[in-house]
Amino acid sequence: MSLIAWRNEFTIGLPDVDHEHRELIAMINALHESLGPVAEVERIVAALGEIHGRIAAHFALEEREMRNLKYTYASEHKDDHERLLDDILDIIEAVESPADYDPEALGLRLSKWFTEHFRTHDARLHHWLASHG
Ligand SMILES: [Fe+2]
Ligand SMILES: [Fe+2]
Structure with a gap:
């Protein structure tokens, strides 16, 4: 079973953002499935580094969209993105x-790291779009 199953709440209503949400979840699931009982530190660090790069680009896209939309909670949302980028460096x-x-433990940490932001900040953007779009 995948670490993170796709849920409708991961769709926020901006097609390019939603497309990246699917890609990011697929990347995290693929990494999780490849984790074995023996540490292959270099490969895992490289995969996490790639996820970090992709997620940084994804956050930049979301932040651009939020600025264009004059989204009410853009600065709080951006703060959480920055916190998440620090977190993945810790991971x-x-x-x-x-x-x-x-x-x-790594799987659980990645799953929590990713889904918490969706459930809170991205979901709030989704609801805001639904009432302001
Ligand atoms: Fe997002
Ligand atoms: Fe976000």
Whole structure:
């Protein structure tokens, strides 16, 4: 089973943003499925680095859209993006200490890291779009 199952709440109503949401979830699920009991630190760090790059680009897209829309909660949303980017760097750092490598804990941390922002900030943008679009 996938780590993060697609849910309708991941759709916010901006087609390019929604497309990237699907891609990002697919990347995280693929990484999770490839995590074995033995640490392959280099490969995992490289995959997380790629996810970090893609997510940074995704956040930049969302922030551009929010500015164009004059979205009410743009600055709080952007703050949470920055927090998430710091978090993934922490996750990468943790993987770099192989003694602490635990694929199950890493999977849970990634899942929480990703879905919390969707459930709160991206969902709020979705509701705002529905009433202002
Ligand atoms: Fe997003
Ligand atoms: Fe967002």
